[in-house]
Each structure stands twice: as structure tokens, then as C-alpha cells.
Amino acid sequence: MIQIKNIKKTYTSNNIRVDALKNINLDIEKGDFYGIIGLSGAGKSTLIRLLNRLEEPTSGEILVEQKDILGFNNSELQEYRKKTGMIFQHFNLMNSRSVGGNIAFALEVANYPKEKIKPRIIELLKLVELEDKIDSYPAQLSGGQKQRVAIARALANHPKVLLSDEATSALDPKTTKNILNLLKDIQKKLNLTIILITHQMEVIRDSCNKVAVLDGGNVAEVGEVVNIFSNPQTVITQEFIKHLIPEEEAEVAFSQKSGRKIVKLSYVGVAVDKPIISQLVRKFDVDISILAGSIDKLVTSSVGHLILELSGEMEKQLKSIEWLKQNKLGIEVLYNG
Numbered sequence: 001m002i003q004i005k006n007i008k009k010t011y012t013s014n015n016i017r018v019d020a021l022k023n024i025n026l027d028i029e030k031g032d033f034y035g036i037i038g039l040s041g042a043g044k045s046t047l048i049r050l051l052n053r054l055e056e057p058t059s060g061e062i063l064v065e066q067k068d069i070l071g072f073n074n075s076e077l078q079e080y081r082k083k084t085g086m087i088f089q090h091f092n093l094m095n096s097r098s099v100g101g102n103i104a105f106a107l108e109v110a111n112y113p114k115e116k117i118k119p120r121i122i123e124l125l126k127l128v129e130l131e132d133k134i135d136s137y138p139a140q141l142s143g144g145q146k147q148r149v150a151i152a153r154a155l156a157n158h159p160k161v162l163l164s165d166e167a168t169s170a171l172d173p174k175t176t177k178n179i180l181n182l183l184k185d186i187q188k189k190l191n192l193t194i195i196l197i198t199h200q201m202e203v204i205r206d207s208c209n210k211v212a213v214l215d216g217g218n219v220a221e222v223g224e225v226v227n228i229f230s231n232p233q234t235v236i237t238q239e240f241i242k243h244l245i246p247e248e249e250a251e252v253a254f255s256q257k258s259g260r261k262i263v264k265l266s267y268v269g270v271a272v273d274k275p276i277i278s279q280l281v282r283k284f285d286v287d288i289s290i291l292a293g294s295i296d297k298l299v300t301s302s303v304g305h306l307i308l309e310l311s312g313e314m315e316k317q318l319k320s321i322e323w324l325k326q327n328k329l330g331i332e333v334l335y336n337g
């Protein structure tokens with residue numbers, strides 16, 4: 001649905017040159033909930049601003065449904081923007097207008113038929129479960145409610161794509177989950193493609209099926225969230241994931257003893273059900289202690305991590321590790337005692 005090809009963006013101000021995006025290639029399919037994660041300065045906002053043409057790239061191509069959006073004339077661009085909704089970290093609501101008035105604005109500028117505006121507002125407020133707030137003003141709403149209004153406004157003109165620029169970053173964890181659940185529901189109901197940028201891996205975990213990790217203007221890693229979570233390839237991705245499970249590291253540091261090995265197993269989906277530990281004990285006569293464990297419930301599957309301490313004869317420990325590798329479980333030796 002969206003192809004980003006060889007995109008480069010260089011800013012130059014006061015003779016200082018910043019290569020914000022160096023060479024970005026991404027393929028976003030219809031119906032994806034596509035996450036773009038990166039540290040501050042990685043180029044996330046620049047990329048999303050290119051997608052709705054608030055910025056122009058220095059070079060490269062962006063195709064949306066096979067159309068080159070960089071070649072659009074004014075009326076094509078206007079039409080494209082109608083079909084591309086956007087939500088922001090700070091909601092960007094007009095304080096002088098009521099909830100209904102904020103949504104009406106998006107419809108008015110798109111020349112929506114006057115008599116259909118009120119029914120459309122009611123329909124949108126039902127979708128975001130805020131029908132009773134139609135006459136309230138933004139100042140009377142919580143952060144989560146404001147973001148719901150912003151979502152309703154972004155959907156007013158039946159967009160095909162919704163761009164979310166750190167839309168949950170100003171919200172507490174519980175409200176963040178509510179908003180992500182709402183976005184997932186809406187995506188299914190309306191068959192939307194959502195592109196979400198964030199600096200939080202838990203947001204990716206709780207909402208996206210695919211993710212691109214940006215680092216210094218490049219794509220460090222890209223793929224299905226389940227693959228990236230179970231087997232992150234780059235240090236930057238490993239760091240993002242590590243932040244979700246800090247307590248495991250403390251356990252490992254605390255448990256290091258000579259003659260024992262500590263391994264981390266990663267397994268996906270159905271592998272969660274396999275009796276791995278009992279098989280290991282029976283086959284190799286090793287002793288196993290579980291130091292830590294977690295299951296990340298992703299949108300498409302689950303990824304489990306187990307941190308095990310192996311003890312007993314060294315040869316049996318080594319054979320156990322070999323067997324785990326052969327069984328195609330992700331295995332990393334964290335401590336080689």
C-alpha cells in the first residue's frame with residue numbers, strides 16, 4: 001500500500017547540515033499496524049511528516065496505492081490529505097471549539113455536505129465512545145478523552161491511512177493501553193492502515209504487527225514484531241526490548257556461580273506449550289532452576305523468555321545447550337560459569 005523508496009532528507013540551516021534520513025526503504029501493506037521506533041533524533045518525525053507531505057524529501061520516492069505522492073498537484077494533495085488522518089502527542093485540539101466543533105472543523109474544510117455534518121459527528125463520537133461529550137470543551141476533558149476526540153477528528157473524512165505521531169506519549173500507562181485498544185478496534189472495523197511512531201517498545205508490543213527500528217536516519221531492523229521480539233539482531237533493538245524486562249538482568253547478576261551456566265531461552269507461539277524443561281532433565285540428567293520468565297503477548301502471537309540456571313556435570317550442561325539449539329529455540333548463554 002505504501003512504498004518508501006531510497007528516501008533521504010537533509011536539513012540545512014545556518015550552514016549546518018543534518019542528514020535526518022539517510023536512505024530509508026519501507027514497505028507498508030494494507031491493514032498493517034506499522035510501528036516506527038527510534039531514540040530521540042533518529043528521524044521518526046521527519047519520516048511521518050514526509051508521509052503527509054508537511055516536508056519534502058531531498059530525494060527518493062513515496063508511493064501510496066501505486067501513486068507517486070511527491071508528484072501530486074494541489075488538488076490531488078488536498079484529496080490525499082483528506083484520506084490521511086493524523087493524531088499527535090499533544091492532541092492539537094482547538095480550545096475555543098467544543099468537541100463537536102473540533103470534529104466539525106475537519107468536515108467543514110473538506111466541504112462535507114452541511115446537513116450531514118451533525119450525524120457524522122455523532123457517528124464518530126460513538127466510535128470513540130464519547131457521545132456524551134459533544135458539547136464539552138477540551139479543557140473539561142482528560143488526556144485520554146482529548147486523544148479520543150483527536151482520533152474522531154482524524155477519521156472524519158474516511159481516511160485509508162492513520163498516522164500517529166507519539167499519540168500516547170503524554171498519557172499514563174493505563175490510558176495508553178485504552179487508546180491502543182481503541183486504535184486496534186477501529187483499525188479492524190474500518191480496515192485502516194495505521195503507522196505509529198513511538199520511542200516506547202511497549203507501545204509497539206501492545207499494538208503493532210510490524211516494526212521498523214530507526215537509528216541515526218537509517219533503518220536498523222525491520223520485520224514482524226514477533227520475529228523482532230524473539231530474535232532482535234541489532235544492539236539498538238536489543239536495548240529497546242531489554243527495557244521491558246529489567247528485573248531479569250538483576251536475577252542473572254545475582255546468580256552467577258562457577259560450574260553453572262545461565263541461559264536465556266526465547267520461544268514463539270506454539271513452542272510455549274512444549275515441555276522443554278522436563279525433557280531436558282530426563283534426557284541429560286541436569287539440574288535446572290528457573291531464574292526468571294516472561295511472556296510478551298504480542299498482537300499476532302506470544303514470545304516467551306525463560307532464564308534458566310543449569311548445574312550438574314559440565315558435559316551434560318554443554319549437551320543440553322546443544323540440544324536446545326538443535327530444537328530451534330532461541331538460546332543465548334548469558335553466563336558461562
Ligand SMILES: Nc1ncnc2c1ncn2[C@@H]1O[C@H](COP(=O)(O)OP(=O)(O)OP(=O)(O)O)[C@@H](O)[C@H]1O
Pocket residue numbers: 011012013018019020038039040041042043044045046047199
Ligand atoms: N526543521 C529542521 N531543521 C533542522 N534540523 C532538523 C529539523 N527537523 C529535524 N531536524 C533534525 O533532524 C534529526 C531528526 O529529527 P526528528 O525530529 O525527525 O527525530 P525524532 O526521531 O522524531 O526525534 P524525537 O523523538 O526527539 O522527536 C535531528 O537531528 C533533528 O535535530
